[in-house]
Amino acid sequence: MDYALIWYGLIGFAVLIYVVLDGFDLGIGILFPKASNEAERDLMMNSIAPVWDGNETWLVLGGGGLFAVFPLAYSIVMPALYAPLIIMLLGLVLRGVSFEYRFRTKRGKFVWSIAFFAGSIAAAATQGIMLGAMLQGIEVDGRSYAGGWFDWFTPFTLFCGFATICAYALLGACWLVIKLPQELADRYYDVAKHWGVALVLCIVVVSAWLPLTHEIVSERWFNLPNSMLYFMVPILAVVCIWQLFKSLNNHQAVRAYLFGIGLFIVSALGFSVSTFPYIVPFAVTYADAAAPDGSLKFLLTGTVFLLPMVIAYSGYAYWVFRGKLKHDEGYH
């Protein structure tokens, strides 16, 4: 059995779950300035306070998992993405502590609102930049990173950073529509639409930009007969986009949210088509980077049982705090 391939799938799954879950939660930070007052920000923050920690744990699983099963990839990618990684971590620190600190002070509340916004947007942007840096390829010599310290800083990666901000803001707006009291919620349908339009434009640009500048990517996509299968990806994307806007127009928040997630999944598929079987594009394949089977099997044995449990009780936590936040009269 190809354990390394299973792990490639599992790590991809963890990252995807992270992006979907922390996506809406970072998105709320990005939308913080949109709120009309601090009371509304309280509501926004409280809608994610019980779950954000669990969401972020998927990022730890992505990083920790990479260290465990693809140590070579971990040791190449982390130095390659040094600066954006550090900025992301510091952003996550800032926004993470804001959840508690904002409620611990009246005088300094605005400081932590700003920290929450700045941390969220920094984390979102750097995640996009890192994704872009992976897509444009990482230079490797032997078992270590061989590129420069600013290879991650190109127009393309910056654009990917912007695209990620749009994507997260879209998910955040959908989440707010679901969770906020009715009279506050409706405004966020329009917010979702604006970010949605921006996201669609970004996806179109990235999809054109990458194959045009990177031959290795275009060869993969325009390669008969595989192309027939690959072209399902853009078709699915069009379906998701169409349904997303239809749901937003009909004020069906949950549906819109799900198709937003669908768009994330399609993008992840697109990423895989562009880079598979490389785990450090376009230098180290998942098989080359994999730890010995002994390590892969040992961790997989537990994961088979633990991961479904994790999903079950994380789901339970969401279930406990389900439904709209009830509007307290005192808040307006």
Next chain:
Amino acid sequence: MDTLALDLARFQFAFTVSFHIIFPSFTIGLASYLAVLEGLWLKTNDDKYIQIYKYWLKIFSVTFGMGVVSGIVLSYQFGTNWSVFSDKTGPILGPLMGYEILTAFFLEAGFLGVMLFGMKKVGRKLHFSATCVVAFGTFLSAFWILSVNSWMQTPAGYSINEAGQFIPEDWLAIIFNPSFPYRLVHMLLASYLTTAFVVAAVAGYHLIKANHNPLAKTMFSMALWMIVVVAPLQIIVGDFHGLNTMQHQPAKIAAMEGHYDSHDGAPLILFGIPDDQAKEMKYQVAIPKLGSLILTHELNGRVQGLDAFPEADHPPVSIVFWSFRVMVGIGFGMLTIGLVSLWLRKKGKLYQTPLFHKVCVLFGPAGFVALISGWITTEVGRQPFTVYGLLRTADSASPIDAVAISWSLTAFVVVYLCVFGAGFFYIIRLMQKSPTRYEQALEARLPDGAEVPPASHPNRLP
């Protein structure tokens, strides 16, 4: 890799990991304390326990948040600054950390929300289960991460492949490596002691203000019982841990004891100024033979000094020597406080002795100081290796130049000092508030958690 970059990378790791360890060491103990409090409340129906619970829950949630975010940094820092180490040890340490994430982090994160905000939504019994699960999660987390650390100290169950990576041969031998059981127990007890001293300090502070405060009295009493039991136990466990270290890392023991030269019937050096250049202990104050007695449990036992090891393998003596003394000194101070509390309790004056309360306030941060000193002792004592005897620290670092590391180090220092400084300020402010019968739980801040004005507060949860 130049030495400046290496030193900066080491300092950065020491800085971020030292900051991080403060939070989990406190939350491990506090989570268990909260579980005990809620259990007592369910058993006795005495509301004072749930009020103490709510008081500490606020402090717990701030601390836990800081622990989570400072921990995420660490899970990536192995790769950014120590990529060669990551590549080589990943096949062994990675899966252990993977299990930590899957068994502990998700468990804590999943049930923390229920614990903090869910009392009204899930009811007493389920809420108690959530508290217990979070406490169990903190224990599991300690289990795995100490297994990882212990393997770096006393590697076992591995082989090395042609790429120079450590490859697993026997997972049980890896997880339960020789120093792991000692280190785990020592660390868990340290967390309990740390928490007990924080609780005792806060309770002591409020007893000084009003020595009839019933909640402060209960806290004070509980914390001091904990200290009475755990402080002596910790000294015994520490001794076992030391003997285990002597067996596996004798050079570390030599540095801790300040022995440059090997002895039969070695003295116990109480104080002195280690001089690494001259390889001698200056101005030493020592008790003859006691060193051998402690380490070998024999008056004339042979104790190896640093001269028994190649100079390239010596750990820096002065740091290890001093940090060890700080830890041990505080440990005996803790023991004394426990004994004094027993005596005061017998005389019925535990709550009426302001001087003792002041000493307890003074000892509030002692657990943290002892804990960090202990970690400095064991980690600096492991130098110059990351994996003891096998992988040198100098050969573990990322190919990153000093400029990049100094930028990131500066950013970490600035952000950490601001962020955790603010957190420290908020925690102190929470601690300054007297525990009262009107403690509000955190859910009071959720918009749909019914906010009850303190005057009409029913004084119990639904």
